Amino acid sequence: MNQELRAAVLLPSGARARIAGWKQGVELRHYVVYAAAALIFLLFVVFLRDDGFLTSSNLINIGRQSAPIAVMAVGMSFALASSEIDLSVGSVAALSSLVAAEVVGGHGFVAGTVAALAVGASIGLVNGFITVKVRIPSFLVTLGMLGIVSGIARNMNNLQSLPIRNDAFREVFGSGSVGPVSSLLVWTAVVGLLGHLALHQLRWGRHVLSVGSDRSAAKALGINADRVRISALVVSAAAASFAGVLLAGRLAIGRHDLGENLLLTVIAAVVIGGTNLFGGRASVAGAVAGSVVMAMLNNGLILMGLRVSDQLIARGVIIILAVSLSMREQKES
Amino acid sequence: MNSEPAVTRSGQPGSAALEISGLCKSFRAVKALDGVGMTLRYGRVTALLGDNGAGKSTLVKCISGVYAPDAGTVRVNGVEHAVSSPEAARALGIETVHQTLAVIDPLDVVENLFLNREHTRGGRLGARLGVLDKKRMRRESEEILSRLDIRIPSLRRPLDALSGGQRQAVAIGRAVAWGQQIVLLDEPAAALGVEQAARVLELIRGLRDSGVAVLLITHNMDRVTSVCDRAIVLRQGRKTAEVDVGEVTKDDLVAYITGARTDDPAQ
Numbered sequence: 001m002n003q004e005l006r007a008a009v010l011l012p013s014g015a016r017a018r019i020a021g022w023k024q025g026v027e028l029r030h031y032v033v034y035a036a037a038a039l040i041f042l043l044f045v046v047f048l049r050d051d052g053f054l055t056s057s058n059l060i061n062i063g064r065q066s067a068p069i070a071v072m073a074v075g076m077s078f079a080l081a082s083s084e085i086d087l088s089v090g091s092v093a094a095l096s097s098l099v100a101a102e103v104v105g106g107h108g109f110v111a112g113t114v115a116a117l118a119v120g121a122s123i124g125l126v127n128g129f130i131t132v133k134v135r136i137p138s139f140l141v142t143l144g145m146l147g148i149v150s151g152i153a154r155n156m157n158n159l160q161s162l163p164i165r166n167d168a169f170r171e172v173f174g175s176g177s178v179g180p181v182s183s184l185l186v187w188t189a190v191v192g193l194l195g196h197l198a199l200h201q202l203r204w205g206r207h208v209l210s211v212g213s214d215r216s217a218a219k220a221l222g223i224n225a226d227r228v229r230i231s232a233l234v235v236s237a238a239a240a241s242f243a244g245v246l247l248a249g250r251l252a253i254g255r256h257d258l259g260e261n262l263l264l265t266v267i268a269a270v271v272i273g274g275t276n277l278f279g280g281r282a283s284v285a286g287a288v289a290g291s292v293v294m295a296m297l298n299n300g301l302i303l304m305g306l307r308v309s310d311q312l313i314a315r316g317v318i319i320i321l322a323v324s325l326s327m328r329e330q331k332e333s
Numbered sequence: 334m335n336s337e338p339a340v341t342r343s344g345q346p347g348s349a350a351l352e353i354s355g356l357c358k359s360f361r362a363v364k365a366l367d368g369v370g371m372t373l374r375y376g377r378v379t380a381l382l383g384d385n386g387a388g389k390s391t392l393v394k395c396i397s398g399v400y401a402p403d404a405g406t407v408r409v410n411g412v413e414h415a416v417s418s419p420e421a422a423r424a425l426g427i428e429t430v431h432q433t434l435a436v437i438d439p440l441d442v443v444e445n446l447f448l449n450r451e452h453t454r455g456g457r458l459g460a461r462l463g464v465l466d467k468k469r470m471r472r473e474s475e476e477i478l479s480r481l482d483i484r485i486p487s488l489r490r491p492l493d494a495l496s497g498g499q500r501q502a503v504a505i506g507r508a509v510a511w512g513q514q515i516v517l518l519d520e521p522a523a524a525l526g527v528e529q530a531a532r533v534l535e536l537i538r539g540l541r542d543s544g545v546a547v548l549l550i551t552h553n554m555d556r557v558t559s560v561c562d563r564a565i566v567l568r569q570g571r572k573t574a575e576v577d578v579g580e581v582t583k584d585d586l587v588a589y590i591t592g593a594r595t596d597d598p599a600q
Contacts, residue, residue, distance in 0.1 A: 201464060201465055202462060202463045202464060202465065203451045203453065203463030203464075203465060204463055206440065206444055206448070206451070206465070207449070209437070209439055209440060210437045210440065210448060213437050213438055213439050213440075214435075214437055214438070216433075216435075217431075217433065217434075217435035217436065217437060218437065218448075219399070219419060220397070220399055220419050220429070220431055220435040221419060221423075221435055221448050221449045222398075222418065222419040222420035222422075222423050222449050223448070223449050224420075280437075280438065280439045281439050
C-alpha cells in the first residue's frame with residue numbers, strides 16, 4: 001500500500017501504468033523454476049561439497065550438458081504452446097548427429113550442419129502434416145515417428161559410432177569457446193534468445209499461443225490454425241536436430257542413441273519452466289532455466305555415486321514431483 | 334492489415350449491405366438452415382430471433398465464414414461472394430462477435446483486439462517476419478476503447494484476468510473497431526449485468542448511426558424493441574416471419590418465435 005502510494009506520487013503516469021501492468025503480469029509460476037534452480041544448487045553445494053560439485057570444471061560441465069537439453073526444450077515449448085507435443089525429439093537428435101557426422105566427413109562443416117537441420121525440419125513437416133491433415137493426435141504421430149526415426153538411425157551405421165574429424169565442426173559445436181564462454185553456452189543463448197523473440201515479438205508466436213489456447217476461436221478470427229500447428233512441430237524437430245548437432249560436436253561422433261533418452265528430461269524442463277502442457281502458455285526463458293535444473297539434477301545424481309539403475313528411479317521420481325508442483329501452480333494461477 | 338481500425342464508410346443508409354438467399358446447411362440428417370434469405374441494410378439494426386436450435390448461430394457462422402453453406406448465395410454490396418473462411422469474411426468488412434466471444438485467454442487486451450490484424454514494424458522485412466509494432470497497437474487500442482467508452486483497468490491484463498463483462502466488451506470492441514460494413518452480434522449481452530447490457534446497446538446504436546449494418550441475435554425482446562429496426566424470426570431452420578419492429582408488439586414477436594403465429598407464405 002505504502003509502496004503504491006509512493007509510486008503514485010513519484011512516478012510519471014506512464015511508468016505507473018507500467019508498474020501496474022507488470023504487477024498484474026507477474027504470476028508465481030514464472031518464478032518457480034528459478035527458485036527450484038537456486039534451491040537444488042544450494043542443496044548440492046552443501047551435500048556434495050566433498051564430491052566436487054562446486055568445482056569450476058564441474059559447473060562448466062553442467063552448463064555444457066544443459067545445452068542440448070535447452071535447445072530441445074526451446075523447440076518443445078512451441079509444440080506444447082500450440083497444444084501439440086513432439087515425442088520424436090530424442091530420436092531426431094540421434095539421427096541428426098549421424099547425418100551431421102556422415103555429411104561433414106564428405107562435404108564439410110556447413111553442408112553437414114545444413115543437412116542435419118534439413119533432416120530434422122523435414123521430419124517435423126511430416127509430423128505436422130499427418131497430425132493436421134489426417135487428424136491424428138500429435139502424440140501418436142510423433143510416437144510412431146520416434147520408432148521410425150530410431151530404426152533409421154540404427155540402420156544407418158549398424159549401431160556403430162561415426163567419428164567426426166572435422167576440426168571446425170568440433171570447435172564450433174563443441175570444444176570451442178567465445179572468449180571464456182563455451183560455444184555450447186553461446187549456442188544455448190542464441191537459440192534461447194531467438195525463441196524468446198519469436199514467442200513475444202513475432203506475430204507467429206502470438207498465433208501459436210492463440211491456437212494452443214482455443215483453436216476454434218483462433219480459427220474464427222481467421223488464423224490458419226493448420227499452418228501454425230505444422231510450423232510449431234517443424235520448429236520443435238528442427239531444434240531437436242540442432243541439439244543433435246551440438247551433441248555430435250561435443251562428443252565428436254554421431255551415434256544412433258545420442259540424445260535418445262532426453263525426451264522426458266526435455267518435457268520436464270519445459271513444464272517446470274512454466275509452459276502449460278496443454279497449450280496456450282509458454283516461457284522460453286523458463287524452458288532454458290528448467291534445462292539447467294535438469295542438467296544439475298543429472299550431474300548431482302551421478303556425483304552422489306548412484307548406480308545407473310538408481311539414477312533412473314531417482315530422476316523419474318524427481319521429474320514427477322517437480323512437474324506436479326509446477327502444474328499445481330499453473331492451475332491455481 | 335491495410336485497413337485502419339476505424340468505423341469508416343459504408344453505403345447509403347437503407348441500401349443493402351448483405352443479401353443472402355436460399356441458404357441451406359445440414360449437419361448429417363439435421364437441416365439446420367433450410368432456404369433462408371434476408372437482407373441487412375446500412376444504418377439499420379436487424380434482430381435475428383428464434384428459439385434455441387432454430388438455426389440463428391448457424392446462420393451467423395455461415396455468413397462469417399466459419400461454416401460453408403451447402404447451398405445459397407451471399408452478396409455483399411450487390412456482389413456475390415463465397416465467404417469460404419473467417420479471413421474472407423473479415424476481408425469483406427464482416428465482423429462477428431460469436432456467442433463464445435472468441436477471445437484468447439492468455440493474451441492481453443491489446444493482443445486480443447489486434448489478433449490476426451497485427452501491425453508490424455521494420456518495413457517489408459518486418460512485415461514478412463511479422464515483427465509486432467506493440468507501441469502502435471497499444472496506442473490504437475487506447476483510442477478504440479476510449480472512443481467506444483469501454484473501460485478496462487489495464488490493457489496488459491490477460492483476458493482470463495478480466496470479468497465476464499470486460500471480456501465481452503473486448504470482443505465487442507474488436508468487432509466494432511474492425512467492422513467497417515457489417516457487424517454480426519450473437520447474444521452480445523447474454524452474460525451481462527443491467528448496466529453493462531445498456532452499454533452494449535449504446536455501442537450498437539453508435540454503430541447504426543455511423544452507417545454500419547448490424548445483425549443482433551438476442552432472446553431479450555426489450556433489446557429488440559429498443560434498438561432494432563427489423564426482426565427476422567427463424568423456426569426449425571426456416572424463416573417464419575420478417576417484420577418491422579415498430580409495427581408489432583413484444584407479444585407478437587414471442588408468438589412468432591414459439592410458432593403460435595407465422596407469416597411466411599412458404600409455410
